[in-house]
Amino acid sequence: MDNRLQTKMLGKDKALKILTDIVRKSEADQTEAVLVGNSEGLTRFGESVIHQSMIESNIRVIFRVALGKKLGIASVNSLNLEDLKKSLQSALQIARLQKENPYFESFPAPEEIPDLQTYYPETAAYSPQQRAEIIRQAIQRADSYGFRVAGALATGEGEMAVVNSRGLSVYQPYTQVRFNITALTSDGSGYATDTSRNIQQIDFSQLIETALEKCSNSRNPFPLEPGFYDVILEPPAVSILLQWMGHIGFGAKSFQEGRSFLSGRLGERITSSFITIYDDGWDLAGVPITFDAEGVRKKKVILIDKGVAANVLYDTLTGARDHKPSTGHAMLSGGFHGGEPAPLNLFMEPGEASFSEMLASIERGLLITRFHYVNGLLDTRRALMTGMTRDGTFLVEEGKIKKPIQNLRFTEGILDAFSRVKKISRERHRIGFWGSEIGACVVPALLIQGFHFTGKTST
Amino acid sequence: MNTKDFLKETVTYLKQKGVDYGDIRQVHTTRQSLEVKNGMVENLLEDLDQGFGIRVLVKGSWGFAASSTLTEEEMKRVADQAVEIAQASARVNKRKVQLAEVEPCIDTYRTRIEIDPFQVSLDEKINLLLQADEVLRKDPRIKVAQGIMGFNRIDKIFASTEGAFIEQTVWESGGGISVIAVEGSEVQQRSYPQSYHGDYATRGYEFILGMDLIKEAERIRTEALELLRAPECPSGEKTLILEGSQVAIQVHESCGHPIELDRVLGTEISLAGGSFLTLDKLGKFRYGSRSVHITADATLEGGLGSFGYDDEGVKAQRTDIIREGIFVGYLTSRETAVVLGQKSNGTMRADGWNRIPLIRMVNINLEPGEPSLEELIADTADGLYLSTLKSWSIDDLRLNFQFGCEMAQEIKHGKLGRIFKNPVYTGITPQFWGSCDAVCNRNFWHIWGTPNCGKGEPMQAAHVGHGTAPARFHRVQVGVRK
Numbered sequence: 005m006d007n008r009l010q011t012k013m014l015g016k017d018k019a020l021k022i023l024t025d026i027v028r029k030s031e032a033d034q035t036e037a038v039l040v041g042n043s044e045g046l047t048r049f050g051e052s053v054i055h056q057s058m059i060e061s062n063i064r065v066i067f068r069v070a071l072g073k074k075l076g077i078a079s080v081n082s083l084n085l086e087d088l089k090k091s092l093q094s095a096l097q098i099a100r101l102q103k104e105n106p107y108f109e110s111f112p113a114p115e116e117i118p119d120l121q122t123y124y125p126e127t128a129a130y131s132p133q134q135r136a137e138i139i140r141q142a143i144q145r146a147d148s149y150g151f152r153v154a155g156a157l158a159t160g161e162g163e164m165a166v167v168n169s170r171g172l173s174v175y176q177p178y179t180q181v182r183f184n185i186t187a188l189t190s191d192g193s194g195y196a197t198d199t200s201r202n203i204q205q206i207d208f209s210q211l212i213e214t215a216l217e218k219c220s221n222s223r224n225p226f227p228l229e230p231g232f233y234d235v236i237l238e239p240p241a242v243s244i245l246l247q248w249m250g251h252i253g254f255g256a257k258s259f260q261e262g263r264s265f266l267s268g269r270l271g272e273r274i275t276s277s278f279i280t281i282y283d284d285g286w287d288l289a290g291v292p293i294t295f296d297a298e299g300v301r302k303k304k305v306i307l308i309d310k311g312v313a314a315n316v317l318y319d320t321l322t323g324a325r326d327h328k329p330s331t332g333h334a335m336l337s338g339g340f341h342g343g344e345p346a347p348l349n350l351f352m353e354p355g356e357a358s359f360s361e362m363l364a365s366i367e368r369g370l371l372i373t374r375f376h377y378v379n380g381l382l383d384t385r386r387a388l389m390t391g392m393t394r395d396g397t398f399l400v401e402e403g404k405i406k407k408p409i410q411n412l413r414f415t416e417g418i419l420d421a422f423s424r425v426k427k428i429s430r431e432r433h434r435i436g437f438w439g440s441e442i443g444a445c446v447v448p449a450l451l452i453q454g455f456h457f458t459g460k461t462s463t
Numbered sequence: 464m465n466t467k468d469f470l471k472e473t474v475t476y477l478k479q480k481g482v483d484y485g486d487i488r489q490v491h492t493t494r495q496s497l498e499v500k501n502g503m504v505e506n507l508l509e510d511l512d513q514g515f516g517i518r519v520l521v522k523g524s525w526g527f528a529a530s531s532t533l534t535e536e537e538m539k540r541v542a543d544q545a546v547e548i549a550q551a552s553a554r555v556n557k558r559k560v561q562l563a564e565v566e567p568c569i570d571t572y573r574t575r576i577e578i579d580p581f582q583v584s585l586d587e588k589i590n591l592l593l594q595a596d597e598v599l600r601k602d603p604r605i606k607v608a609q610g611i612m613g614f615n616r617i618d619k620i621f622a623s624t625e626g627a628f629i630e631q632t633v634w635e636s637g638g639g640i641s642v643i644a645v646e647g648s649e650v651q652q653r654s655y656p657q658s659y660h661g662d663y664a665t666r667g668y669e670f671i672l673g674m675d676l677i678k679e680a681e682r683i684r685t686e687a688l689e690l691l692r693a694p695e696c697p698s699g700e701k702t703l704i705l706e707g708s709q710v711a712i713q714v715h716e717s718c719g720h721p722i723e724l725d726r727v728l729g730t731e732i733s734l735a736g737g738s739f740l741t742l743d744k745l746g747k748f749r750y751g752s753r754s755v756h757i758t759a760d761a762t763l764e765g766g767l768g769s770f771g772y773d774d775e776g777v778k779a780q781r782t783d784i785i786r787e788g789i790f791v792g793y794l795t796s797r798e799t800a801v802v803l804g805q806k807s808n809g810t811m812r813a814d815g816w817n818r819i820p821l822i823r824m825v826n827i828n829l830e831p832g833e834p835s836l837e838e839l840i841a842d843t844a845d846g847l848y849l850s851t852l853k854s855w856s857i858d859d860l861r862l863n864f865q866f867g868c869e870m871a872q873e874i875k876h877g878k879l880g881r882i883f884k885n886p887v888y889t890g891i892t893p894q895f896w897g898s899c900d901a902v903c904n905r906n907f908w909h910i911w912g913t914p915n916c917g918k919g920e921p922m923q924a925a926h927v928g929h930g931t932a933p934a935r936f937h938r939v940q941v942g943v944r945k
Binding site: 012044045046047048050051053054055056057058059060061062063064076077078079080081082087091094095098101102103105106131132133135136137139140143152154155156158184185186188195261262263337343376377378379380381382383384385390391392394411413415439440441456458459460461462 | 502503504506507508509510511512513514524525526527528529530531532544547548549551552554555556557558585586589593606607643645648650728729730731732733734736817818819853854855856857858859860862863865867885887889891917920921922943
């Protein structure tokens with residue numbers, strides 16, 4: 005039996021034809037049409053039961069038109085020609101009412117974008133039965149420990165096309181898998197996660213075992229007073245800090261408005277020289293995507309280069325303001341970043357340390373699996389953030405993991421913390437952006453001296 | 464086939480498929496959003512979104528499938544998918560879902576509005592935001608001046624195999640203004656009526672007109688500039704009076720989320736976490752002081768969490784959550800209410816046609832008390848008055864929280880004094896609410912609308928409300944310990 009649920013993908017020729025035809029009908033000086041389609045299945049489980057399993061198919065077309073320097077945007081989730089024409093007319097009507105945008109020069113010109121494999125048929129074809137089977141394995145393994153499991157497995161396919169009246173015409177199909185698992189018992193929990201374009205890259209058994217082992221080791225946690233501790237932050241903990249840095253500071257908008265920790269500091273040393281962070285949509289080690297919401301080829305941009313503030317991410321509008329070309333980081337209007345340029349493929353350079361070397365160098369400190377509910381809005385110029393530990397926080401003494409501890413709250417300037425990095429692991433992990441269906445980090449573990457914990461939890 | 468016939472046809476098809484239970488929601492949303500920044504119209508967009516979602520219960524397991532193509536052929540394909548998905552889950556699940564009974568309703572519901580926001584010209588909306596923007600930018604230290612508005616019209620039809628057929632039209636309007644002032648390395652922000660997204664309600668354009676944005680622009684610009692040179696907020700254990708919108712976010716994070724029964728039962732644990740309000744605490748746990756009376760009320764006119772029926776066809780209700788400080792009620796669904804031997808109190812909502820309903824806050828309200836704000840301040844010898852959310856974080860059981868506010872004002876001998884920047888306070892939920900000794904009266908009570916409450920996978924943004932007034936709390940840790 006072919007388990008594949010019928011694809012809703014249009015394919016390159018049909019998607020580009022629909023957009024090209026409608027763009028040709030536009031009366032605007034310039035017109036851009038973006039098509040985003042997706043068909044994704046997601047199965048969630050909790051208390052070792054599948055409590056939600058679903059599939060969604062949707063296609064949205066977003067029009068952006070220019071009348072001189074006046075811009076109008078409208079969107080619709082229909083491919084019906086009358087609906088498309090109506091939406092295009094709405095965009096035109098909005099543009100007529102707009103004020104001029106002094107930074108608008110033009111929609112992007114066409115450029116060569118090489119092919120990159122981002123679509124894997126086996127991932128697209130992954131069925132609800134196959135997702136349920138993975139979860140059955142997780143439940144069975146958890147049963148053998150006497151634990152419960154919770155999490156989610158999402159698999160699906162999507163496509164994105166951009167056409168504009170200057171002749172730009174680009175298309176990319178993609179697939180994606182996201183998996184997270186939390187193992188639980190009455191007095192402990194453990195966590196593991198991975199994401200990829202290709203389901204073959206996901207080692208489900210290993211992830212399940214990691215979560216169960218963490219849970220087993222985290223039982224009977226004891227209270228520890230807040231204070232300054234040396235810490236090893238495992239990749240999920242590092243990832244959420246980078247995701248927040250992307251949200252508050254790597255994009256040109258926050259940089260230009262003076263809100264970013266990079267504002268006015270390009271060329272300055274802001275972290276330890278061990279730290280290099282970049283965004284690269286082409287690196288197959290991550291979750292690649294080759295062009296942005298304006299159809300501009302994604303450039304590899306080094307954001308922090310050996311501790312020095314190096315660059316920010318531009319779309320065409322923010323780029324024009326700084327007389328810089330777009331770096332290919334335009335977001336769809338109205339998205340998580342409110343249409344501001346933002347990273348979706350963050351990487352931190354690995355170091356040379358093994359995990360055991362990192363552990364061995366700690367006299368007294370903590371091993372942190374992940375953070376919960378991090379907020380980076382306390383003071384964005386310092387990247388001051390707060391959050392709680394969860395799902396495996398351990399005391400390390402004399403280079404050995406001694407015992408689990410109860411969760412702690414940190415409040416820490418992340419640039420300061422990254423200035424106190426002592427070791428970086430050579431191994432890196434892919435971690436999907438928290439709470440988002442797009443975006444991922446590829447990050448190592450970090451050993452940071454004197455991380456500031458400011459509170460603890462209690463009942 | 465018209466929409467009503469389409470839904471009826473779907474229900475017939477689901478019955479033919481032999482599902483234990485099935486429902487279909489068809490949702491059509493019109494959205495308009497405007498953003499003015501530094502004298503320019505930064506964003507102005509309109510969006511139309513429509514589709515349907517089919518939810519089925521087969522052999523005790525759920526399946527859900529959704530599509531934006533409204534044809535009979537597509538409906539059958541999607542219904543078949545939903546059944547196939549449920550069957551796949553049923554092969555794994557040892558526990559079968561049971562649903563609390565509900566009387567199937569045939570009804571219509573429409574938000575009462577005075578001015579349809581979609582009939583107000585874009586020119587008028589833009590001009591109002593630009594006028595406020597001009598006031599906000601009357602000082603070179605204001606680096607970012609922003610004004611936003613958003614309007615939604617949601618037309619939704621729900622039909623179930625049990626016979627429910629409910630049509631609803633909900634209008635939502637909202638907006639606000641904010642500034643960021645910069646001087647050297649100092650950055651300070653002020654917002655009105657709330658930070659980050661403004662204030663929202665199930666009202667028409669009259670809600671925007673009632674905000675008096677131009678007058679308030681003057682105030683928040685002045686306050687942001689004063690904050691640039693204000694001293695740091697002093698640390699230590701303090702008496703706090705929280706301004707109404709800050710009480711709203713406190714209710715949201717430390718009460719609204721932990722009373723969601725699906726969280727309590729473990730279905731959100733991997734993403735958003737669980738809850739300290741475990742089943743054994745119902746009816747006996749002291750959550751707060753006797754001054755703390757919290758209700759869940761989806762029937763309040765104008766509240767952003769108000770509607771006629773939830774997305775399981777359960778009628779909107781008012782429920783006690785905390786009564787004189789004692790925890791007495793959860794937010795429930797038909798599935799989770801069975802655990803308590805109760806009927807659903809109608810809180811299942813989905814973020815659009817393509818999302819499965821989850822238990823979501825409605826309007827979670829701290830009921831008003833006796834004093835006026837002036838009386839409460841006059842009754843406070845030494846404390847701080849904290850305004851407007853700046854940062855927020857809470858642990859995975861909703862116990863340890865930390866909030867930052869935009870501005871603190873000293874209270875000395877019953878009078879407001881100088882302002883402080885960067886106030887942060889932290890606490891443990893039951894201890895914090897246990898220290899609440901006064902809530903201001905109904906004249907100071909307002910239903911704050913939060914249009915971006917995140918939960919679930921895929922992430923769903925719910926539109927929820929919080930009726931709150933300023934309230935006083937004692938012995939609260941201000942600042943982070945060194």
